[in-house]
Amino acid sequence: MSTILIIDDDDQLRISFERLLKEEGYQVCTAASGEAGIRMLTESIPDLVVLDVRLPGINGLETFRQIHQIEQKLPVIIMTAYGTTETAIEATKMGAFDYVIKPFDIPQMLSTIAQALEAGRFMRSPVDMDVAPDKIHGEAIIGKSSAMQEVYKAIGRVSATDATVLIRGESGSGKELVARALYQHSIRSQKPFLVINCVAIPDTLLESELFGYEKGAFTGATHRRVGKIEQASGGTVFLDEIGDMPMGLQAKMLRLLQERSIERLGGRETIPVDVRIIAATNRDLEVLITKGQFREDLYYRLKVITIWLPSLRERTGDIPLLADYFMTRFSGELGIENPGITREAMSMLVSSPWPGNIRELANTLQKALIFNRGAPLSLTDIAQATGGDVKNLHLTEDACDDSIRSWIRGLLSRGTQENLFENCMDHFGSVMVAEALNLTGGNRSQAAKLLGMSRPTLHAKIDKYNLKIETSVK
Structure with missing residues (x-):
């Protein structure tokens, strides 16, 4: 449950606002002055502060400065009357998440609060990379495959720079987590991180959301408003699904990247603005350019650095690690013991196509756990969670071949890569050895016979691929 601190000397507004937020499921604490709010912050950090500009004693602007001295990544929403809009804009440029004019529209205010809480979570929640599931403390990018090792290297090399980054990959492949990892390891990590989904916001509102507007710019524009680009001053803006940005806005985005x-x-x-742009898309931008739906000059400005995220079909060897992570995470969230997964169910997870990638895998395991009765997840549990039956979880040989070819084409399309053939062969080899050991219950002699190799050769393969498999028969 998120905690919100309201700092406002208007007793009636403070009490009614507190009641409203509690009805929405938030935990709320209040203060009637800046000094009282600061004291509460020193005792316990909330998830969000809603702060009035005009306060007795120290004013809202000074209160805001002291709040950010205590916790710089704490989102703050400024409330103001019409006469103090410029003060609110000044606070926004200093790092406030947003400002709201009193009297405010309740649904709009609740939407702003939800966005601020999400932004705060993104800024403060760590994204672990390349760690064991039992070592993860928050969200994580999981995978030991060679494709994911390249992603980790790219994050490490790019995060410390100020370069514009374009993240490409299918829907559900983890692009937002990569953007957050880039932010958290960057020189701008103590400044704002704002996410704009170019699909979720209507075209008519996206321009004002990004760039703000002046009083009188359109009907209903009763005051000047700062956009998200200005709000993120000194920080990072993540433009998700930029391939769907309207052409008219693309010209303004090009100017931002060229002229800052x-x-x-x-x-x-x-x-003038000082922000780093990270963009992501699941669209084929090259095709959109040929159709006249995406600006070629913007494309080249965005792809200063490109990070390609592999689909789950391209790294099936990572599925057991991902499944272990999600089972541990969701079991904790549900307050139940982790029941584990049967070998048959895990084999089906590995062989399924997962068009929705990691997001689909996570949703499937979460649903299966919700309806699970304590036993290890079975084929039936997985089938029910995917809305099908057991036979629908099996890939035909042709479909399997198509998936392998798609994976190989994706690797080859990225250009010359050192030791690509050997790395691919090692990938397939590690999967085959692991599956043979799973099918034989860890019996190395039987697994060696299935694979058509000697037992010493199998031992060498296990060591080479660093396979950690519990066995009941040595």
Whole structure:
């Protein structure tokens, strides 16, 4: 449950606002002055602060400065009357998440609060990489495959720079986690991190959301508003699904990347901005360019650094690790013991196509756990969670061949890679050895016979692939 601190000297508003937020499921604490709010912060850090500008004693702006001295990544929403809009804009440029004009529209305020809480979680929740499931403390990027090792290397090399990054991969492959990892390991990690989904926001609102607007820019624009680009001053903006950005906005985005400046909607003032742009898409931008649906000049500005995320079909060897991670995580969230997964069910997880990638795998395991009765997840549990039956979990040989070819084409399309053939063969070899050992219950002699090799050769393969398999028969 998220905790929200309200700092406002208006007793009636504070009490009614507290009641509203509690009805929405939030834990709420309140303070009638900046000094009281600061004291509460020193005792316990909430997830969000909603702060009025005009306060007795120290004003809202000074209160905000002290809040960020205590916890810089704590999101703060400023509340203001019409007469103090410029003060609120100043606070926003200093790092406030947003500002809201009193009296505020309740649904809009609740939406802003939800966005601020999500932004705070993104900034403060660590994204672990390449660690064992039992060592993970939050969300994580999981995988030991060679494709994922390349992703880790890219994050390590790029995060310390200020370069624009384009993350490409299928839907559900983990692009947002990579963006957050880049932010958290960057020189801007103590500044804001804002996420804009170019699909979720209607085209008519996306421009004002990104760049803000001037008073009178359109009907209902009763005051100046700062956009997300300005709000993230000194920090990072993640543009998710940029392949769906309208063409008209692409020109403004190109100007931002070229000149590091923007203009608010309805304004003529050129405003310098200091933000790092990370973008992501599951669309084929090259095809969109040929169709005239994406600007080629913007494409080259975005792809200063490109990070390709493999689909789950391209790294099936990582599925047991991912399954272990999600089983541990969801069991903890549900307050139940981790029941584990049967060998047959795990084999089906590995052989399934997963068009929705990691997101689909996670949803399947979470659903299976919710309806599980304590026994290890079986084929039937997985089938029911995917809305099908057991036979639908099996890939035909042709479909399996198609998946292998797709994976290989994806690797080859990335250009020359050192030892690519040997790495692919090692990948297939490690999967075959692991499956042979699983099918034989860990009996190395039987597994060696299945694989058509001697027992010493099998031992050498186990050592080479660093397979950690519990065996009941040596």
